[in-house]
Amino acid sequence: MNLAQFLRDGHTRYPDKTALIFGGDSWAHDEVDSLTERLAANLLAAGLLPGDRVALHMQLSGTGLRHLWLLQGRRHCCANQ
Numbered sequence: 186m187n188l189a190q191f192l193r194d195g196h197t198r199y200p201d202k203t204a205l206i207f208g209g210d211s212w213a214h215d216e217v218d219s220l221t222e223r224l225a226a227n228l229l230a231a232g233l234l235p236g237d238r239v240a241l242h243m244q245l246s247g248t249g250l251r252h253l254w255l256l257q258g259r260r261h262c263c264a265n266q
Contacts, residue, residue: 200214204217207246
């Protein structure tokens with residue numbers, strides 16, 4: 186199972202359970218999915234197309250992890266670490 190499948194399965198099976206803990210913050214699968222859908226919509230609105238490459242340059246943070254999850258977990262995006 187790859188990360189994208191893991192994220193989709195987690196959201197489908199456990200929407201209210203914790204998906205991500207970073208520092209003192211935590212997010213449920215539904216929260217992560219909502220935030221990543223919003224980021225995906227913003228990237229598409231900015232002109233990115235499925236298959237385009239996206240680079241993230243940021244310090245490790247809960248937000249950064251959610252963004253990485255977006256890029257790994259959406260069918261139209263991929264990311265290499």
